[in-house]
Amino acid sequence: xxxxxxCSCLLPSxxxxxxxxxxxxxxxxxxxxxxxxxxxxxxxxxxxxxxxNTLLLPVDREDLLKLISDQDQLADRAEEIAKxxxxxxxxxxxxxxxxxxxxxxxxxxxLGSAKSMVEQLDELLQLGFRGREQKKxxxxxxxxxxxxxxxxxIMHRTRRTLFEIEGSLxxxxxxxxxxxxxxxxxxxxxxxxxxxxxxxxxSK
Numbered sequence: 236x237x238x239x240x241x242c243s244c245l246l247p248s249x250x251x252x253x254x255x256x257x258x259x260x261x262x263x264x265x266x267x268x269x270x271x272x273x274x275x276x277x278x279x280x281x282x283x284x285x286x287x288n289t290l291l292l293p294v295d296r297e298d299l300l301k302l303i304s305d306q307d308q309l310a311d312r313a314e315e316i317a318k319x320x321x322x323x324x325x326x327x328x329x330x331x332x333x334x335x336x337x338x339x340x341x342x343x344x345x346l347g348s349a350k351s352m353v354e355q356l357d358e359l360l361q362l363g364f365r366g367r368e369q370k371k372x373x374x375x376x377x378x379x380x381x382x383x384x385x386x387x388x389i390m391h392r393t394r395r396t397l398f399e400i401e402g403s404l405x406x407x408x409x410x411x412x413x414x415x416x417x418x419x420x421x422x423x424x425x426x427x428x429x430x431x432x433x434x435x436x437x438s439k
Contacts (some may be wrong), residue, residue, distance in 0.1 A: 236353040238278060242271030242310040243346050243422070245317075250339055253320055254327055265317035272314040272343040279307045302432040305425060306353065309346065312422045319415050325408065330400050334393045335416075341389055342422050349426040351375060352433055369437055379430040386423040388417070 245268050253262035268436065272407075282303050288297055352375045358368045393416050401409050 237244040239310045240350045265321040267315040272310040279437040341386045345426045383427040390420040
């Protein structure tokens with residue numbers, strides 16, 4: 236999760252370079268994001284190799300592997316955004332910048348919450364997924380869900396803003412902007428999936 240978070244934390248710098256239309260910087264940051272995503276993939280594959288069916292675990296093996304996969308997909312989303320901006324020279328419409336900044340800020344906030352949640356696993360394990368730590372994690376899960384709901388509202392306003400200015404943009408740019416907005420919004424959906432997976436641990 237820390238590698239995934241380091242990968243995703245490059246997104247604000249990536250968008251800053253986009254606002255400045257610094258294509259060289261976009262390419263450099265995209266390369267860093269891709270490196271972190273590759274590292275996250277390597278960790279995921281190492282986990283899979285190191286957890287045979289015969290290994291005794293305090294949680295269900297498949298649930299744990301799915302949790303790791305859910306985290307890895309957060310890095311995948313960041314990589315997809317980086318590739319879009321790396322391969323296509325895009326200009327941010329002035330009408331879109333404010334709401335795009337709001338979406339990016341909300342995305343980074345929910346990523347931070349997801350990271351904090353996952354980092355509680357050690358203490359949860361020591362307490363047998365019960366007690367005060369369980370309540371703390373349940374509150375964190377509820378917080379992630381609230382943040383995801385708020386981002387849904389920002390996503391609606393972002394798409395609406397883009398819809399209102401479609402006529403001033405070329406059709407291909409419109410298509411790429413919708414894709415970019417969807418990829419950024421899907422990060423919060425995936426963070427909620429991580430929260431739901433942790434809730435599954437607590438309920439068993």
